[in-house]
Structures are given as structure tokens and as C-alpha cells.
Amino acid sequence: MLEVRGKRYPLAAAKDYLQATLADPRLNGRQVRIEGVEKRDGTLLVEKFYTVKDGRLYRVRYYCETCHIAYLQPGLCYCCQQPTELQELPLSDTDDDTMADP
Ligand SMILES: [Zn+2]
16 A cells, blocks of 8 residues: 555556565665556556656666675565565666576
8 A cells, every 4th residue: 555645556567576665674674666546446557667866766676695696576486485685776777687587
């Protein structure tokens, strides 16, 4: 659920990994920037999602420090089965980043 100026929007995501990220309790109460479209039923369909710190946009990803594998969504590393860390990367520095999509 997203609250904007007193109005509450149920959130839906265009992609499964976005849905999983939006549901991550570690992001509760954080300042975020969401790009999406409001559907006719009032649901906000999220297409892009960033966290905001000091006015800069950060992309959220999940990372296994042990295996050095990045994931788009929270959960266990498929290699070592350990929980992945939430990481926030400044948007401009991640252009040629590679991602594993489990
Ligand atoms: Zn791992």
C-alpha cells in the first residue's frame, strides 16, 4: 500500500520481481520513487521502483556476498541457500550491471 498526500493506493506490479521487492518489509517507511500508471480501479501499477536518499535515486537489488550473485528480488540465494542482502545502488553507476533472474 502506498500513501500519497493522504490518499492510499493499493499497489500492483507489472513484474513479479517488483511485486516481491515492494513487499519487502525492509523497505517499510522508506522514501521511494515509483513510476507507474493508475488503473481504473484505483490500483497503482508499478513499472519502475527506486529508493531515494539525499535526493538521489537508488535501484534496489539483492546480493549474496558469499557467491557474488545479484538478484532482482528478495529471497534465498539459489547457490548457497542463504538469505540475500538488500543493496541500493546509485542509478547512474549500474548501467552495465548484470543480473541473475531466478
Ligand atoms: Zn550464495
